[in-house]
Every structure is written in structure tokens, then in C-alpha cells.
Amino acid sequence: MYDLVVVGSGPAGAMCAREAAVRGLHVILIEKERIPRNKLCGGALSPRIMDTVDFDISKAVQHEVHCAVIHAPPSQRIEIIREDVRAFTVKRDEFDALLVDEARKEGVEVVDDIKVLSVEQLKTGIRVLSHGDSFKGHLLVGADGVNSIVARSTGIRRKWGSDRIALCIAADIPFSPSEVQQLFSIDADSNRLALEIYLWAVEYGYGWCFPRQDEISLGIGYKMKHGVRNLRAAWKAFVHRFEKEKGVEIDTSGQKAHRIPLARLDSRLVARRTMLVGDAAGLVSPITGEGIYYAIRSGIIAGQVAYESVRDKNPLRIKEYERRLGQALGTEFSAANFVSNRIYKSSRNVNLICEMAENDSTLQDYIVDLALGIRSINRIRFDIAKHMLRHYPRKALKLLR
């Protein structure tokens, strides 16, 4: 019998398993794919990831990035250079495998190619079942992503409301390193690369293009709250315009669609002996779609609570996970929802923000700080509102209305 069974070896599961093992628990991590497994993702990491993990992840970093280019409708281009800010890009197969390796080093037993099919409640624990195998534990963590079988099987959540989901289509497209440099360099002298955001790509969302060493991540996504629209048509139009503007041909044969669960901390994340973390808990920024940082944060908190619960022989102590997660991320997520509802309310709002930011470096800095979590979003949203009201009162009032 394990102290803790973790289902899903993404950033949330690997970090949860590692944290619990560091503290002395006997932990198994179960993954349905073969590790390393790829995951459809932009693979952009915000700077705070570096302070959140206590081991070196630089091996998995593809590019360190200090610049962003925002392409706004109809053909506005806003370049932001922040030498003081370091964001990163990674390939998810490499990055996630590194986290799993770190978990292994701490004694976590890792089994892959095993798909968990259901969860059973026992008198003194839980049992997860797959084809032919079963694993018993005192506690269970569901780190199995947006379609979490753990959430459904334990009854914590049957399905997502449409207001919690963003839909994406994306592809990793191979390019040579020199082509990547050419595509993303914002100046020929320093070869500085940028994360590119395309606000014209789709209504109620955005498109992105992020550089890796020998490929790019190209994708679009939008909030489903405003109804389902033809994502494939928007994707085709986006790729077409991207090809024309960059003068390249894009092979989209590897394209995939995916759902992203947007954060709101008002739903249940704990049931008898079970906690949900990362995407399984719906912890993705409704502004940017960033989820890796929140997966790692929630995984670490759940690992700590699992340890305390086993130490105290008190399974009810896992309730503490919801409280600590709320304390760590609750204010951030409610501020993020407020901001996201303003930005993605209409394309008029996106245009207003871009008009204000176009030649305003203070506002551009605020936007970067907000998007990359450099300062508390709760404070920065008031700074942004004050700045807009002082310098662009009419536009600001339209936006905040």
C-alpha cells in the first residue's frame, strides 16, 4: 500500500509526487503514455517558475526570451523589450521528463504506459484500477489533466461548464535553428528573439507563435463562454496570414485541438482521500492560458498537505489543500478573471487597449508585468486602471464600463 498514488505525470503530478517523497512518503506516479510524452502546449514559462522549483531546469530550456511582439488588428505591431525580464520556452516532452526524473531521484516509483480507468473507495484508502493492474494508497492525487478520470470517478466533477473552457488548435512546426532566428529576431544585430502574440487571430482569444531551437509552436485559442465558433476556419485564416506575412510555408499536418480549463477557485477540489491539481483542478490563467506555473504550485501544495495528512493519520486533513490553494492563488485568480472579462469582452476592448499601449512604454511594461506574473495582478490591475484613466480617460471609461 502506497502513502500516495498520483495519476498523471505532467508538471502537476511530477511536482506533487516529488514534494511528498522529499518529505518521506512512499509514492507512486502513474502515467498513461510512455515517458517522455509530448503534450500540446506553447511551452512558454514565466520567470516565476525559476523561483518555484528548487532544482535546475536550465537543461530543458530552449530559449531565454526578453521580448514580445504584439500584433494587433488591423496591422499594428507593438514591440516590447524588457532586458530585466527572463521568460523561457521549453519542449514539453523534455521539460516534463526532467520533472519526472527529479521525482524519481527522490524515490518516487514511476510507472508509464498504464491508463487509470477508475477509482474505488476502500475503508482505509483508495484503489485505482487500470487494465489488469490496480494500485492501493492511503491518499490519491488526480493530476490527469483537463479530462481527469480521477475527477469523474470520484464524483468531484462530472464535466466543465462552458464558461470554464478555452478551445485551442496548435501545432509544433519544424524549422532549422537559423530559420527560427530569422522568424523571431526583432533586430538583426543582437538576434534577440520574441514571443509573438496575434490579437487579430481570433475573437475572444489570441494566436501565438513561440520559438524553440528547431521548431515553432503556432496556435490559436479562445474562451468558449461566448459560444462555439468555427475554430478550424479561424486557424486556417491565421496560418494563411502568418505564412504571407513571414514568407514561409507551414506544414500543419501535426495540428491538434485541445481544451484548456480556466481558473476559478469556487469549485470543489477535494473528496474523500482525493485532491485534484493542475489542469485536473482547472488552474489555468483566464488571461494568458498559462497553466504550467499553476500546475507546479498546486502540485507542491498538495504534496505538502498529503504528507501532513499521512503523518497525522488524518485523511480529513486534505481539506487543508483547498484552503492553502485559495490562500496562494485565490486573489490572483479572481483578479485575473476580472481583467480577462474586460479584455475578452469584445474585439473593441482589445483594440482600445492596443491603441492606448501603442506608444506608451509605461503601459507596455504594466502589460508584461501582468502577463508574466512579475508583480501581483491584484495590485497591478489598479495601477493599470489609474494610468489609463489619467492618460486616456475616455477610452479607459469605455473599457471599464
Ligand SMILES: Cc1cc2nc3c(=O)[nH]c(=O)nc-3n(C[C@H](O)[C@H](O)[C@H](O)COP(=O)(O)OP(=O)(O)OC[C@H]3O[C@@H](n4cnc5c(N)ncnc54)[C@H](O)[C@@H]3O)c2cc1C
Ligand atoms: C494548446 C495549448 C497551449 C498551451 N500553452 C501554454 C504555455 O505556453 N505556457 C503555459 O504555462 N501553459 C500552457 N498551456 C497550459 C498547460 O499546457 C497546462 O496547464 C499544463 O500542462 C497542466 O499541467 P498538468 O500536469 O496539470 O496536466 P498535463 O500536462 O495535461 O498532464 C496530465 C498527464 O496525465 C496523464 N493522464 C491523463 N489521463 C490519465 C489516465 N487516465 N491515467 C494515467 N495518466 C493519465 C496525461 O497523459 C498527462 O501526461 C497550454 C495548453 C494548451 C492546450
